[in-house]
Amino acid sequence: EADIYQTPRYLVIGTGKKITLECSQTMGHDKMYWYQQDPGMELHLIHYSYGVNSTEKGDLSSESTVSRIRTEHFPLTLESARPSHTSQYLCASSDTSGGLYEQFFGPGTRLTVL
Amino acid sequence: AQRVTQPEKLLSVFKGAPVELKCNYSYSGSPELFWYVQYSRQRLQLLLRHISRESIKGFTADLNKGETSFHLKKPFAQEEDSAMYYCALIMNTGFQKLVFGTGTRLLVSP
Numbered sequence: 001e002a003d004i005y006q007t008p009r010y011l012v013i014g015t016g017k018k019i020t021l022e023c024s025q026t027m028g029h030d031k032m033y034w035y036q037q038d039p040g041m042e043l044h045l046i047h048y049s050y051g052v053n054s055t056e057k058g059d060l061s062s063e064s065t066v067s068r069i070r071t072e073h074f075p076l077t078l079e080s081a082r083p084s085h086t087s088q089y090l091c092a093s094s095d096t097s098g099g100l101y102e103q104f105f106g107p108g109t110r111l112t113v114l
Numbered sequence: 115a116q117r118v119t120q121p122e123k124l125l126s127v128f129k130g131a132p133v134e135l136k137c138n139y140s141y142s143g144s145p146e147l148f149w150y151v152q153y154s155r156q157r158l159q160l161l162l163r164h165i166s167r168e169s170i171k172g173f174t175a176d177l178n179k180g181e182t183s184f185h186l187k188k189p190f191a192q193e194e195d196s197a198m199y200y201c202a203l204i205m206n207t208g209f210q211k212l213v214f215g216t217g218t219r220l221l222v223s224p
Binding site: 031033040041042043045048058059090094101102103104105106107108 | 123146157158159160163200204210211212213214215216217219
């Protein structure tokens with residue numbers, strides 16, 4: 001079934017740890033995105049990708065990094081987690097086939113850094 | 115710079131009452147506007163887009179370029195409409211990125 005998967009769904013980790021948030025999609029989409037969302041606030045784009053080997057920083061500065069080695073996989077890495085990284089991270093992908101734009105979102109990863 | 119404004123953080127109505135969630139945007143070009151919805155414990159999903167001129171779950175939204183608004187309306191709210199609603203626009207230049215508003219929580223009471 002075509003979908004977007006994010007793991008883990010919840011992560012509680014100590015300061016200084018390296019973490020990788022996984023995002024995979026079986027939608028066949030070229031474009032993928034990472035958003036950061038604090039409770040009750042808007043979504044902020046932190047990374048996006050046109051396709052394989054293409055990554056760009058988004059509108060909100062983030063200490064995280066991303067990679068896109070395979071079309072379906074777009075992991076986000078924090079080399080050294082800090083409490084300020086506590087947030088919800090949403091992965092999305094998009095398709096413009098047929099001329100109608102739509103972004104599809106994953107279930108999100110809620111990260112808590114102690 | 116492009117911006118989406120949703121002035122209400124919370125909108126509380128009774129079942130059967132009309133609902134209007136406000137959205138204003140600023141963009142010098144010709145944007146595409148969307149409404150996304152997030153129900154409790156579900157992922158964010160597209161509700162409707164202005165170019166489709168559709169009615170989804172009884173909701174409609176009309177793009178008013180003069181007032182730069184894209185308000186979401188429903189004549190009779192239902193309890194299952196309770197959710198977080200985000201207005202968003204996309205610039206039709208370069209990489210197509212969505213710009214989201216801060217969201218409005220709609221609470222429909224019985």
